[in-house]
Amino acid sequence: MVKVTIAGAAGGIGQTLSLLCKLNPDITELSLYDIANAEGVAVDLSHVNSPARATGHQPRDKSDQDALKNSLIGSDIVIIPAGVPRKPGMTRQDLFKINAGIVRSLVGAVAKYCPEALLLIISNPVNSTVVIAAEELKKNNCFNPRKLFGVTTLDLVRAETFLSYELNYPVEDIRGKITVVGGHSGDTIVPLIHINTEISKIVSSKLSPERLENFIHRVQYGGDEVVQAKSGKGSATLSMAYAGYRFTETILNAITGKENKALEPAYIYLPGVPGGEELSRKLGVEYFAVPIEFDNKGEAKRIIFNNNFISKNYEAQMIEIAKKSLTKSIVQGQLFVNGSK
Ligand code: NAD
Ligand code: LMR
Numbered sequence: 220m221v222k223v224t225i226a227g228a229a230g231g232i233g234q235t236l237s238l239l240c241k242l243n244p245d246i247t248e249l250s251l252y253d254i255a256n257a258e259g260v261a262v263d264l265s266h267v268n269s270p271a272r273a274t275g276h277q278p279r280d281k282s283d284q285d286a287l288k289n290s291l292i293g294s295d296i297v298i299i300p301a302g303v304p305r306k307p308g309m310t311r312q313d314l315f316k317i318n319a320g321i322v323r324s325l326v327g328a329v330a331k332y333c334p335e336a337l338l339l340i341i342s343n344p345v346n347s348t349v350v351i352a353a354e355e356l357k358k359n360n361c362f363n364p365r366k367l368f369g370v371t372t373l374d375l376v377r378a379e380t381f382l383s384y385e386l387n388y389p390v391e392d393i394r395g396k397i398t399v400v401g402g403h404s405g406d407t408i409v410p411l412i413h414i415n416t417e418i419s420k421i422v423s424s425k426l427s428p429e430r431l432e433n434f435i436h437r438v439q440y441g442g443d444e445v446v447q448a449k450s451g452k453g454s455a456t457l458s459m460a461y462a463g464y465r466f467t468e469t470i471l472n473a474i475t476g477k478e479n480k481a482l483e484p485a486y487i488y489l490p491g492v493p494g495g496e497e498l499s500r501k502l503g504v505e506y507f508a509v510p511i512e513f514d515n516k517g518e519a520k521r522i523i524f525n526n527n528f529i530s531k532n533y534e535a536q537m538i539e540i541a542k543k544s545l546t547k548s549i550v551q552g553q554l555f556v557n558g559s560k
Contacts, residue, residue: 221471222248224294224333226287226325227301228275229253229260231456232341232463236300237264237273239464245471246271252290253277253301287325291332296470296517298370298463299325302342304454305446311344311404312548318342319351319555326352330359337366337470337517341463345369345403346545349486350506350552358556364491365518371408371486371508373455373462374399377441378410382418385434386425393418398482398510398528399438401541402548408439409537413530414482435537473513482510482523494522504542506549 223240227233228251240249241264249271251261261275276290291297302318305311322342329338338356340349349369356362378399383390396415401407413419426434437444445455469483486508489495499505514520529535 220247222294223296224250224290226252226299229256232300232459235460236463241267241271245475249273250290251275287328288332294333294336297336298339300341306451314343322348323351323355326355330361334361339368339370341370346548347552350549354556364488369486370466371403372466373459374408376462378438381437395480400508402545407541407544409541410438411528470517474517484508484510492519504545
């Protein structure tokens with residue numbers, strides 16, 4: 220019995236993510252919350268002949284808290300893609316003004332109505348919204364760092380796809396052999412493609428320095444590619460829904476005892492996850508995306524990261540650059556909830 224709630228379920232990501240979740244036989248209830256059209260999306264999905272029961276929840280007016288409460292009670296997993304997407308010329312951090320408040324209030328409700336749930340944050344800027352979620356959960360005395368994940372899977376999905384193009388190598392043979400660490404924006408996104416000996420050899424023999432640089436740039440700025448191509452009509456929705464589903468499925472697989480193949484990263488509070496405290500000290504940042512192994516409750520069991528993951532000088536340099544940008548976003552998130560001291 221697994222209840223999954225999606226907050227922001229009627230949006231570009233939300234609708235496709237809801238459909239993908241509806242198709243997963245391990246989900247028994249799919250609860251769709253949005254400030255508009257959640258009920259319509261739920262009725263539509265409820266005609267799909269898969270086991271999950273789809274329910275829709277949307278507030279009648281601004282003072283109505285019952286819809287959110289009813290959507291959350293009993294949830295095992297809460298996924299948050301609520302908020303505004305970028306337009307051309309904007310950075311993800313430009314979304315902070317609007318999305319910080321949305322994420323904080325939704326997480327406040329999670330703390331009240333389903334404090335035990337696993338929480339997956341998609342809303343941008345992830346580098347800050349996850350920090351906001353953590354601080355809000357702390358305020359409500361229910362922060363478990365092993366249950367809070369910033370969804371950065373899209374960066375890995377892009378890295379796998381683009382590397383497959385560059386190497387002319389089957390994408391299914393790349394999955395599980397590379398990862399992406401750091402954060403989720405521009406220079407905080409650090410692809411690590413020398414973890415596996417076989418892939419590392421092919422990369423070294425086939426990728427010229429120019430093509431390597433091009434590959435890294437596409438992974439770091441893949442989001443911009445989509446924002447520009449959609450010319451003001453939003454950012455990545457379909458690839459993100461796939462990525463968000465892939466991460467959710469990884470957790471569901473852990474809960475139901477199925478094998479997980481990929482090195483799935485997520486942006487987490489490092490000191491709170493086994494293996495993360497030492498890495499956090501070494502890096503000098505508290506939040507960082509790293510690959511994770513999950514236990515049978517879907518919680519982060521340990522981080523999967525060792526010294527062999529960073530074998531090239533350019534990778535170490537990228538990590539240094541990522542840390543600088545991350546530190547600013549982390550402080551911004553902390554100040555939003557706690558104010559300046
Ligand atoms: P969208 O505008 O299509 O959908 C957002 C939905 O959120 C809308 O249906 C809206 O009604 C809803 N919403 C707004 N405020 C809400 C609230 N208080 N409670 C519940 N629902 C609320 O946007 P989208 O394209 O689906 O993107 C959503 C977010 O995901 C954006 O912030 C975007 O930047 C982010 N995103 C993250 C990643 C990632 O890799 N983590 C990738 C792509 C997009
Ligand atoms: C992405 O990486 O596609 C998302 O974070 C959306 C964006 O704003 O680029």
